[in-house]
Amino acid sequence: MKRNARFAAVAAGVAALATVAGCSSGGSSGTSSSAGGGGSAAALTGDCAKYQDYAGHSGKTVTMFGSILSPESDSLNSSWADFSKCTGITIQYTGSNTFESDLPVKVNGGNAPNLAIIPQPGLLAQMVATGAVKDPPAGTVKNEDNWNAAWKGYGSVDGKFYAAPMSANMKSLVWYSPKYFKDNGFTVPTTWADMMSLSDQMAGKMTGAAKPWCGGIGSGTASGWPATDWLEEVVLGKYGGQVYDDWISHKVKFSDPQIQDAMKVITDWLQNPKWVNGGVGDVKTIATTTFQNAGLPILKNECGMLQQASFYEAQWPKGTKVGPDGDVFAFKLPAVDPSIKTPVEGGGEFVTAFSDDPAVQAVQNYLSSPQWAESRIKVAPGWVSANEKVDQSLYTDPIDQLSAKYLADPSATFRFDASDAMPAAVGAGAEWTGMVDWFGSGKSSADVAKAIDAAWPS
Structure with missing residues (x-):
């Protein structure tokens, strides 16, 4: 990794997406959200209907910590803008150029973020050892079928799955x-x-x-x-x-x-x-x-x-x-x-939870979905997903196409x-x-x- 320190482009910053639930239908009642195990969710309509699985947590804020800084973090925030607008969940992302040293301090001090974007399986194992990392929700576990089995291994510690892949990058x-x-x-x-x-x-x-x-x-x-x-x-x-x-x-x-x-x-x-x-x-x-x-x-x-x-x-x-x-x-x-x-x-990042709040789990499920990956691809040239369900035609950037060619090559000696x-x-x-x-x-x-x-x- 690094990919976080790596992606750092300027001094650390905080970007918060204020959200509204403008797409939801105010009157009708819905079923319990399958994404986070929350309560009754109002039915979402129009362009927001595709986010129904994540509804039921309007007004909640989910904190996220990583080492991705501007300009990289700008596209990160843009990638979940529609999700936030439709579900009413505010994702408050904080980036730091000292992420690798800051995260253990936050976790050990009882001030862990709800979610962290961890680029090193070694750091993931260190965080799991603290006992603070939460098991992923069922939706995230199911979404893991959309990745090559090796990626699930990188997000696991001692054979137990904890963190879904968020991205893949081509180093070579x-x-x-x-x-x-x-x-x-x-x-x-x-x-x-x-x-x-x-x-x-x-x-x-x-x-x-x-x-x-x-x-x-x-x-x-x-x-x-x-x-x-x-x-x-x-x-x-x-x-x-x-x-x-x-x-x-x-x-x-x-x-x-x-x-x-x-x-x-x-x-x-x-x-x-x-x-x-x-x-x-x-x-x-x-x-x-x-x-x-x-x-x-x-x-x-x-x-x-x-x-x-x-x-x-x-x-x-x-x-x-x-x-x-x-x-x-x-x-x-x-x-x-x-x-x-x-x-x-190659390298990648893994979304790790330090909270099992239903709103946090809804975000966790969304970020492990091909739906979110495709949203990120559209706004972030140079970003590639390891999710095999992603529509490959969305890669219009030549570097993304070059990277995907080798990352998906079954005959390559990939590590x-x-x-x-x-x-x-x-x-x-x-x-x-x-x-x-x-x-x-x-x-x-x-x-x-x-x-x-x-x-x-x-």
Whole structure:
């Protein structure tokens, strides 16, 4: 994850959607709401009729906490606007750039939100261990049939399901400028060797501050997470799924040969002073550049490529055309070892409840439905759902289409973000710190690995 720290674009903010029950029929009585187990619900009419299952809680406010900030949170709020208008439930969303550290404090202090958008299965397990996480309602459990079984596993702890997936994102992308490539005769690489050769070719032609690659791992208290993604991409793309899984469980340690070798690949790639940090400075500036700003030099032809996830689309300035013939686009990051079949790293978010109030459960059920996912798709370019019932034709954004292509590929070697699946003390703690030390202070990969391994819970 991160995806929350990742999606953070500006300082933390609060967005509340005031709602009215203007679509409900004031006079008729309805049946008990199937969504949250509430009392009698007035019948909803017209365009609001489709929200009948969630009715019966008008006037209630449901608090939600996450790390998604503006501009990402703007579309999040828009996605449930009609739901709120029709049901009368106000969803009050608060975003924080320090979500990963704030949530445990809130929960342990008895000030938990009604719902939290958690991007790390490791953090989910930590919250379940507090005893504060509530079981999902029947409607959410039923909706889970709309996902690949693996996603239910990521939302479960010790085999028990707690949190439904909210989104999916494609990590294995490289952003670039199609126009810059065309003007300079560069071809999108399809193998790792081709990508390294292209980097050398670019370095030979670029002048001044321009470099083949740019990057930034700054993200508030979550600084370092982009570099964990880089390491995950290399481990999966060079050693495949079994080593990757064993790494998550610590059967393979950070200090073991496979991970040290993967770190060497990154040293030659994104710590290569001839190749980074385009438009910004030397290698160490990667540690101080925010991930939100990392790709902006591409728009100035000062950076050739940025390895970053599909959700980075939300960070391009307003008016930036994204597409094969646009200002920016992306290609699939090639496998380091071509024998690894289509390695794809993905991430996602999971809606976790700290309250079993009927209004909260109504929101929980709605957010796990294809109905909500389709609403979000319509207002959020760069956002992809893992819900298999979603109408795929709704993806009109080229990055969404590219992401969905690989995320839905049954032959791909797909794995969830490793650091998000590791214990929170490691994946959302020691590894983030270690990556900052590695890039920013020049700490050796052996010393970084030793510190991360030492943080693993016994």
